[in-house]
Amino acid sequence: MQPTMGEATQSDVGSLLRKIPAVDELLAAPRIQGLLMAHPRWAVLEAVRQVVAERRQRVLRGGMTREAGEAMLAPDAIAEAVAHRTAEKAGPSFLPVINATGVVLHTNLGRAPLAPAALQAIQATAAGYGNLELDLATGDRGSRQAHVESLLTALTGAEAALVVNNNAAAVLLAINTFANGKEIVVSRGQLVEIGDSFRIPDVMVRAGGRLREVGTTNRTHLRDYEEAIGPEAAMILRVHRSNFQILGFTADVELSELVALGGRRNLLLMDDLGSGALLDLSLLGLRKEPLAADAIRAGADLVTFSGDKLLGGPQAGILVGRRDLLVRARTNPLARTVRIDKLSLAALEATLRLYREPERALREIPILRMLGLAAAAIGERAEMLAQELRPAAPGTTITIEDETSEVGGGALPLQAIPTRVLALRPAHRSAAEVEARLRRGRPPVLVRIKGDRVLLDLRTVETGDEAALLQALREALCGRSGGIA
Ligand SMILES: *Cc1c(COP(=O)(O)O)cnc(C)c1O
Numbered sequence: 001m002q003p004t005m006g007e008a009t010q011s012d013v014g015s016l017l018r019k020i021p022a023v024d025e026l027l028a029a030p031r032i033q034g035l036l037m038a039h040p041r042w043a044v045l046e047a048v049r050q051v052v053a054e055r056r057q058r059v060l061r062g063g064m065t066r067e068a069g070e071a072m073l074a075p076d077a078i079a080e081a082v083a084h085r086t087a088e089k090a091g092p093s094f095l096p097v098i099n100a101t102g103v104v105l106h107t108n109l110g111r112a113p114l115a116p117a118a119l120q121a122i123q124a125t126a127a128g129y130g131n132l133e134l135d136l137a138t139g140d141r142g143s144r145q146a147h148v149e150s151l152l153t154a155l156t157g158a159e160a161a162l163v164v165n166n167n168a169a170a171v172l173l174a175i176n177t178f179a180n181g182k183e184i185v186v187s188r189g190q191l192v193e194i195g196d197s198f199r200i201p202d203v204m205v206r207a208g209g210r211l212r213e214v215g216t217t218n219r220t221h222l223r224d225y226e227e228a229i230g231p232e233a234a235m236i237l238r239v240h241r242s243n244f245q246i247l248g249f250t251a252d253v254e255l256s257e258l259v260a261l262g263g264r265r266n267l268l269l270m271d272d273l274g275s276g277a278l279l280d281l282s283l284l285g286l287r288k289e290p291l292a293a294d295a296i297r298a299g300a301d302l303v304t305f306s307g308d309k310l311l312g313g314p315q316a317g318i319l320v321g322r323r324d325l326l327v328r329a330r331t332n333p334l335a336r337t338v339r340i341d342k343l344s345l346a347a348l349e350a351t352l353r354l355y356r357e358p359e360r361a362l363r364e365i366p367i368l369r370m371l372g373l374a375a376a377a378i379g380e381r382a383e384m385l386a387q388e389l390r391p392a393a394p395g396t397t398i399t400i401e402d403e404t405s406e407v408g409g410g411a412l413p414l415q416a417i418p419t420r421v422l423a424l425r426p427a428h429r430s431a432a433e434v435e436a437r438l439r440r441g442r443p444p445v446l447v448r449i450k451g452d453r454v455l456l457d458l459r460t461v462e463t464g465d466e467a468a469l470l471q472a473l474r475e476a477l478c479g480r481s482g483g484i485a
Helices: 010-019 023-028 030-038 041-061 066-073 075-090 116-126 146-156 167-178 200-206 222-228 255-265 292-297 323-331 342-355 358-364 366-372 375-392 431-440 463-478
Strands: 103-105 160-164 183-187 210-214 233-239 268-274 302-306 317-321 397-408 411-425 448-450 453-457
Touching: 010 041, 010 066, 023 030, 023 041, 023 075, 030 041, 030 075, 041 066, 041 075, 066 075, 103 366, 116 342, 146 160, 146 292, 146 317, 146 342, 160 167, 160 323, 167 200, 167 233, 167 268, 167 302, 167 317, 167 323, 183 222, 200 210, 210 222, 222 255, 233 255, 255 268, 268 292, 292 302, 292 317, 317 323, 342 358, 358 366, 375 397, 375 411, 375 453, 375 463, 397 453, 411 431, 431 448, 431 453, 431 463
Parallel strands: 103 397, 183 210, 183 233, 233 268, 268 302
Antiparallel strands: 160 317, 302 317, 397 411, 411 453, 448 453
8 A cells, every 4th residue: 555645654664663772772871871860770761661662662553754753763852751751650659739620629639638737647646656546544455436436426416436448438337237138228319329430329239238229210208218118128328419419300308207217117217428517518608518417416326428528537437326336337347347547547536626616627627718718819819820920921811710619529519619710721732732731740730621721720729839830830831842751
């Protein structure tokens, strides 16, 4: 077949292959020698081998113009790619990023940033030994749960509490303890998938429970529950619809009615709240989320929720409720497999202590502070950033616009929080290119794209990160192209 104009012919492929430098030759090049001074040898070596292998593959795949092939194999281009790859390998893979998406609880970005008090607690307990499971008063073995239980009972009004690795584990442990081989009566409208195809119903089944689904997707009545309860039933479960809402012709049964039904039929009532706010979010101008304390007051036997959603703490699963039940859950052998680790426990205790002084919680817990920021104040910060960016990014159209932030993390799905964003229409690159450059930079910056514009919502950007953000924007909008392997 005749090659089309500009494509490499077979002989070009051969001549391009001969231009690929040998690994040893590259390692001797001054630029790579410089890298070897600054980075571990293994990282440079792996980077060189990978960049050479990838470029060889690219040549063999064919379809490149001779000019493009030669540009790709130029010593400078290869050295640049090796430098970039080395820096990636030598640095951590899991690193801090700047979240300019305006999604406050971004599951892919680690959900809740921690309060300073929680960070100090982690630092203090992680660096040395701690009384994790030691009662200092008696010298006897203690329980790690003791550090948080009284805080949780004070904050929720429950008799007892138990914390585990995450809320999915809390649900697993509860179902396995109380409904293993038994039926769990649950509304069809509440069987949720919480992201990454992870379905709570699948967890319940693996925990040994059998789901007895009642009602229809949009409407479930008390009589649906009543009719479904048979001799095999052990539990009525209510699952908070955290990440979606059913609108229109709907009917749900009030928690208090389910509690009464559970009482009449001698069944446990468990409420999986998901987010589990500890403070009334209407204080921040948001819709009120059900509080753990509300569910306890309504008479739920067990309530489960996450530590790193609206609570604003570390990853954890929290069970609160009747003491007799939590004693049984704690002694289930599975409790050991879902145990909370000491660092999360330290952070959780410190975060819960802040909630004992609600004004302090609102001030110091980052996600509560972010959720409470007014659009006008965010707009002013965006304007200041715009003023610094304009001279540095000539040609880019920079405006401040009304937009909405999201709570995220599967909480308050339809709650759009008014915000003001920095909107950039780049002059020399597409919005997608700028987004990718920001994401691959150090520190990585995560933004939104809308049409041909890049949007940055400063609601989720810490004040101390603004200088780094500005530098990243300059680089992404006006920095040299290429170099990224
Ligand atoms: C998020 C969520 C879970 C899982 O919580 P993790 O802490 O992420 O394990 C379980 N149930 C509901 C209703 C949720 O929203």
